[in-house]
Structures are given as structure tokens and as C-alpha cells.
Amino acid sequence: MRSFLSFCLVACLVGAALFWAITRPAELAARWADPVDADAAAGALVFAAAGCASCHTPPTAGTEGDAPVLSGGRAFETQFGTFYAPNISPDPVSGIGSWSFAEFARAVTLGVSPEGSHYYPAFPYTAYNKMEPGDVADLFAFMKRLPVTQEPSKQHAVAFPFSQRRALGVWKKLYMSDAYHVTSVPTPELERGRYLVEALAHCAECHTPRTALGGLDPIRWMEGAPDPAGKGRIPAITPQVLDWSTADLVAYFTSGLTPDYDSAGGDMAVVIENLAKLPEADRMAIAAYLGAL
Amino acid sequence: MSKNFLLPVAALAASAILATTASGDGHADKALTAAIDARQAQMQLVSYNMGILGGMAKGETPFDSATATAAAENLASVAKLDRSILWLEGSIQGAVPGTRAKAEIWSDAAGFEKASVDLETAADGLVTAAGADVSALQTAMGVAGQTCSACHKAYRGPRN
Numbered sequence: 439m440r441s442f443l444s445f446c447l448v449a450c451l452v453g454a455a456l457f458w459a460i461t462r463p464a465e466l467a468a469r470w471a472d473p474v475d476a477d478a479a480a481g482a483l484v485f486a487a488a489g490c491a492s493c494h495t496p497p498t499a500g501t502e503g504d505a506p507v508l509s510g511g512r513a514f515e516t517q518f519g520t521f522y523a524p525n526i527s528p529d530p531v532s533g534i535g536s537w538s539f540a541e542f543a544r545a546v547t548l549g550v551s552p553e554g555s556h557y558y559p560a561f562p563y564t565a566y567n568k569m570e571p572g573d574v575a576d577l578f579a580f581m582k583r584l585p586v587t588q589e590p591s592k593q594h595a596v597a598f599p600f601s602q603r604r605a606l607g608v609w610k611k612l613y614m615s616d617a618y619h620v621t622s623v624p625t626p627e628l629e630r631g632r633y634l635v636e637a638l639a640h641c642a643e644c645h646t647p648r649t650a651l652g653g654l655d656p657i658r659w660m661e662g663a664p665d666p667a668g669k670g671r672i673p674a675i676t677p678q679v680l681d682w683s684t685a686d687l688v689a690y691f692t693s694g695l696t697p698d699y700d701s702a703g704g705d706m707a708v709v710i711e712n713l714a715k716l717p718e719a720d721r722m723a724i725a726a727y728l729g730a731l
Numbered sequence: 732m733s734k735n736f737l738l739p740v741a742a743l744a745a746s747a748i749l750a751t752t753a754s755g756d757g758h759a760d761k762a763l764t765a766a767i768d769a770r771q772a773q774m775q776l777v778s779y780n781m782g783i784l785g786g787m788a789k790g791e792t793p794f795d796s797a798t799a800t801a802a803a804e805n806l807a808s809v810a811k812l813d814r815s816i817l818w819l820e821g822s823i824q825g826a827v828p829g830t831r832a833k834a835e836i837w838s839d840a841a842g843f844e845k846a847s848v849d850l851e852t853a854a855d856g857l858v859t860a861a862g863a864d865v866s867a868l869q870t871a872m873g874v875a876g877q878t879c880s881a882c883h884k885a886y887r888g889p890r891n
Contacts (some may be wrong), residue, residue, distance in 0.1 A: 670889035685789045693876020699778035699785060701876060703883035710880060714873070 461607025463550040470543045473575030481580025484573045486715040487638040488566065490581075492708045493523045496589075508533070508581070509589035514560050516666055518652060519596030521560040529586045542578045543571070549610065556606035558594065559652065564614045568637035613653030620727070627719075631727030634720055639713070644672045644705070660731060667705075676731045687725035688718070763822040767830045770817050773809055780806040781875070784857060787865060788872045799861035799868060807854040814847055824888040831888040839885075846882040853878040 527533040549563035647663035662674035783802040860871035
């Protein structure tokens with residue numbers, strides 16, 4: 439009896455130690471040296487392609503044109519609870535103004551806060567983990583120049599067990615991979631398209647359905663999914679379903695007009711505002727990637 | 732000036748017509764459904780004429796200034812249809828079947844009016860571009876598309 443109890447105790451301790459080891463927030467690799475020649479103008483394009491403002495501006499934000507105020511506050515209702523996009527303006531207290539480049543890179547590419555806790559994957563770090571260090575540096579340089587706001591971030595409304603951030607370490611082990619979904623990119627254009635779609639623009643976050651635990655289901659890549667906001671369905675964008683030509687896709691990414699001359703609405707209209715800021719070659723690369731799926 | 736004055740008057744008249752027919756016999760619903768049908772016919776005219784211009788902008792059909800001008804002028808006329816009798820209060824997604832019109836069209840009437848005037852301006856821009864060349868047309872189509880999207884983003888609900 440006594441030996442059984444001590445066995446249980448040891449098993450529990452080993453289990454807890456294993457859990458602690460598995461869920462430990464990752465450290466940044468050494469390749470992330472402090473940037474010496476970050477380019478804020480190039481960072482503006484990374485910022486647009488990654489769609490940062492789409493989530494981190496408040497729902498009442500004005501239209502394009504002005505520099506975005508990244509006060510956060512937008513709510514994301516999911517089956518796990520409601521997440522609120524935080525303030526990522528350069529305010530040193532409410533935002534990320536006091537962060538080092540290493541802290542920023544760890545947050546964006548590993549989903550770990552400067553305090554060393556896991557972010558919820560409503561923040562698409564499972565895509566951003568494929569970002570080039572130079573792009574992260576340019577992005578950081580650009581974001582430091584955006585307007586400051588002291589608006590405090592809202593607490594997520596997430597119930598137990600999902601309120602236990604440490605457990606996200608297990609989720610990351612299951613669903614976070616720095617390998618690309620599409621493994622073959624025979625041309626530089628396809629490679630660029632893959633980088634834009636899978637790393638920056640994180641298209642799959644909405645266009646790919648999720649498993650019960652909220653991870654992307656790679657078997658059904660870009661095959662469309664229920665709209666997490668509740669109403670409607672996000673369409674499939676594989677060429678088997680979407681019979682748009684490359685010119686159609688590029689025109690859509692530029693003007694928001696479909697081949698039937700309907701126009702994008704809802705969240706996709708916001709995405710297109712971002713894509714329209716990119717060079718034409720980038721929109722063509724995204725179209726090429728989709729055509730090759 | 733006269734338009735600004737007439738708009739509320741026409742809206743009042745329309746709601747008066749609605750009020751007198753809303754006696755539970757379904758006439759009000761009919762009026763709303765008719766307005767929705769008319770709006771969608773207007774949108775169809777927009778997309779038909781945009782299609783002609785878009786085919787040229789994308790290089791699918793050769794640029795022809797006369798045809799482009801005809802399409803752009805149609806578009807400019809359609810964009811200017813009086814909104815007061817098309818956007819009847821209550822002809823809203825969820826309340827009446829077959830529409831994706833959001834409540835914000837009425838709760839943010841000033842914003843919706845601005846978005847509508849933006850469409851008129853964009854359509855006038857297409858008329859000018861159609862008289863010029865294909866690269867002007869491509870630029871003007873970009874502006875028109877953004878105008879469509881901006882309004883649909885704010886005032887059109889999800890598909891289902």
C-alpha cells in the first residue's frame with residue numbers, strides 16, 4: 439500500500455515535470471541578432487501583408503489613410519472564449535514601446551510574451567514563425583513609428599481549462615510547425631507566394647477548417663471553413679473550387695472586385711485594403727500560389 | 732440644396748405610405764420586398780457595366796473608348812438613382828428575406844450617404860478614364876473597386 443502511494447507520488451511528480459518541460463515557452467534562437475539596418479519603409483509593407491492593423495485597430499477605427507492607432511480592443515468570439523486584441527502601439531506601458539527587438543521577435547515568431555508566457559493562437563504566430571528575421575526587424579522599425587495610445591489592453595474572457603496558458607505549450611507542440619504546408623515551390627514567384635500566403639498574410643487561419651482543439655487541419659488546406667464570427671462561411675480558395683483566372687485573382691486583390699463584379703465585403707474587404715498596398719508582383723505571387731494548390 | 736431638402740421629404744412620404752399600408756395585411760412587407768428587388772436590379776446594372784469596363788482593364792477585351800464611355804455613363808446614371816425610395820427603413824437583413832442590408836445604413840445615415848456619393852464620384856471618374864486610355868481605366872477601376880468594397884464592408888451583412 440505504502441509503495442503504491444509512493445509510486446503514485448513519483449508518477450505525479452514525473453508527470454508534472456514532463457508537463458512543465460513540454461509546455462516551457464520557447465527561447466529565441468541565436469540567429470535573431472539585434473538588427474543594424476532595419477528599414478521602416480519596407481516594414482510598412484510587411485505590416486500590410488501581415489494584416490496587423492486588421493485586428494489591432496479598434497472596431498471603431500477610421501478608414502485607411504491615416505497611420506493606424508494600434509490600441510487593440512477588437513473582440514474575437516470563439517468556442518474557447520472571447521479574445522481581445524491587445525494594444526501593440528509604441529506606448530511603453532500599455533503597448534510594446536519598452537520591448538527589445540528580441541522580445542518582439544519572440545512574441546511574433548514564437549507566441550511568447552516578454553514575461554515568458556504563451557500567447558493564445560488567436561495571434562497567428564503559427565504563420566509568423568516562418569517570417570524572415572529581416573522582415574521582423576523592418577516590421578519592428580515601422581511599428582515603433584506608429585502613433586502611441588495609452589488605451590489599456592482588455593483581459594481575455596476565457597474559462598478553465600483554456601484559461602491555463604501554460605497548457606498552450608501542448609497545443610503548440612501539436613499545431614505549431616515552422617515547416618511550410620506546400621513543400622514544392624519550383625519558381626521564385628511560387629516561393630514568394632508561399633511566403634506571403636503561409637507566413638505573412640496567414641490566409642489559412644480563416645480559409646482552412648480547424649480541428650476540435652482549434653488547430654488547422656492540413657488535410658483540408660484552404661478548403662473553406664465556418665466563419666468563426668458565427669454567421670456565414672469562409673469560402674474555399676483551392677483551384678478545384680474557385681475557378682478564377684490569375685488575372686481575376688490579381689484584380690480581386692487590387693480592387694476587391696470579383697469576376698462577376700460583385701465586391702469583397704466583411705473581413706475580406708479589410709484584407710484587400712492591405713493587399714492593395716503591396717507591389718503588383720506580390721499580388722501575382724499570391725495568385726500563382728493559389729493556382730498551384 | 733434642392734436634393735438635400737427633397738431627401739427627407741421623400742423619406743417621410745415613403746414612410747407615410749408604409750405606415751398606411753402596414754395594417755397586418757402584408758402590404759408593408761411587399762413594399763420592402765419591392766424596394767429590395769429594385770436595389771438589387773440597380774446593383775446588377777452596376778456589375779453589368781463594371782464587367783464591360785473590367786474586361787478591358789484586365790485585357791480580356793480590347794480597349795474601345797466608345798464602348799467604355801457608354802458603360803461608364805450607364806454606371807454614372809445608375810449610381811445617381813435617388814436613394815430615399817430605394818433604401819426604405821426596415822428593409823434590413825434578418826427582418827425581410829433576400830437582403831443583406833445592415834442596420835448601419837439607417838443608424839449611420841451620414842456615412843451611408845458619403846459612401847453613396849463616393850460611388851457617384853468613382854463612376855464619374857470612370858467616364859473620364861473611358862475617354863482617355865486603358866491605363867487610366869485601370870486606375871479608375873481600382874478606385875471604383877475600393878469604393879464598392881468600402882461600402883459593402885460597412886453596410887452589407889454576411890451571405891447567410
